[in-house]
Amino acid sequence: MVITLAFIVIAVFIWGTLAIWIQFARQKARRGLLIALWALASALFVAALFNPAIDALQTVAGISYTLSVLALVYWWRNIRPSNHRDWIPEVSRQAQGSLAGNIITVDNVRNFIWHSPEAYTEHWERRQYDVSKLASVDLALSYWSSPAIAHALVSFGFSDGQHLVFSVEIRRKVGDAFSELGGFFKMYELSIVAADERDVLFVRSNIRQEDCYLYRVHMEPAARQSLLLAYLDEANRLVHTPRFYHTITGNCTTLIFRMMDRIVPGLPLDWRLLASGYLPEYLYKVDALQGADSVSEYRRRGRYSERARASTDNSNYSQLIREGVPGI
Numbered sequence: 001m002v003i004t005l006a007f008i009v010i011a012v013f014i015w016g017t018l019a020i021w022i023q024f025a026r027q028k029a030r031r032g033l034l035i036a037l038w039a040l041a042s043a044l045f046v047a048a049l050f051n052p053a054i055d056a057l058q059t060v061a062g063i064s065y066t067l068s069v070l071a072l073v074y075w076w077r078n079i080r081p082s083n084h085r086d087w088i089p090e091v092s093r094q095a096q097g098s099l100a101g102n103i104i105t106v107d108n109v110r111n112f113i114w115h116s117p118e119a120y121t122e123h124w125e126r127r128q129y130d131v132s133k134l135a136s137v138d139l140a141l142s143y144w145s146s147p148a149i150a151h152a153l154v155s156f157g158f159s160d161g162q163h164l165v166f167s168v169e170i171r172r173k174v175g176d177a178f179s180e181l182g183g184f185f186k187m188y189e190l191s192i193v194a195a196d197e198r199d200v201l202f203v204r205s206n207i208r209q210e211d212c213y214l215y216r217v218h219m220e221p222a223a224r225q226s227l228l229l230a231y232l233d234e235a236n237r238l239v240h241t242p243r244f245y246h247t248i249t250g251n252c253t254t255l256i257f258r259m260m261d262r263i264v265p266g267l268p269l270d271w272r273l274l275a276s277g278y279l280p281e282y283l284y285k286v287d288a289l290q291g292a293d294s295v296s297e298y299r300r301r302g303r304y305s306e307r308a309r310a311s312t313d314n315s316n317y318s319q320l321i322r323e324g325v326p327g328i
Helices: 002-023 028-050 055-077 202-207 221-240 252-263 276-285 295-302 305-310 314-321
Strands: 096-100 103-110 113-116 119-121 124-130 134-143 151-158 163-171 189-195 211-217
Touching (some): 002 028, 002 055, 028 055, 103 221, 134 276, 151 221, 151 252, 151 276, 163 221, 202 314, 211 276, 211 305, 252 276, 305 314
Antiparallel strands (some): 096 103, 113 119, 134 151, 134 211
């Protein structure tokens, strides 16, 4: 029993230390002091567990540890998401939309012109789309390190040639660096970016030189429209009720799954929903892909990185990246 309790204290100590480390990243002196005090309280309590005969140690350790845990819980519960921070320009505005008849109006559609990873010309636009002309849904996957991890973006295509991409991203503040660990500890708010393909896909394939793939997801027309409206609902909700990004429960893939599951109930849970780099295997499993005989063929024909980089004119970017993609 004592050993089990000691392990629990150690686990809580590790969690608390990581939370303090992430949250006070810009206040190094305060972070060091808080971690030192937290470590002292935890160490005293563990020592008291293994020395029950020392009454003074029991009293001091019990009181100090209880107060420390209560303070930690109170502090953590009062870290609230906000829409009012010093955001980096790429996520400084929030997409929101409305539907009137068949016409969707989307405010703050991002259409940046990218010159380099850090240099761009900002354009935010109001755009309108006719949902009766919604013709396709494509999943874009962008890899930058591990084959198991990819960023997932959903592009809605209309018969008049327009494309609207939704990207679920961390909403970074000025000075923030990306950290998967930080995504567990309320480091970032969640953002849904609505963008032009020549912005949000182009920056990944041509500017950041990521490995990019496109997959045509075959859905019934009613399901396509429902998914588009689900994205708008989620974006509108974030405008009024901000929430934190979470590396596992609130990321680019899990939000897509939750919206899809509302439209097509009973979609199977699968480990590949967390390892987003293997989403093509999941889509193949649930028969959402058509036009090829294997996952490897979908990957080979869907890879558009070289096609995109070979062109010096991105005015036909949307057509270029779809050349030879199965199902199109």
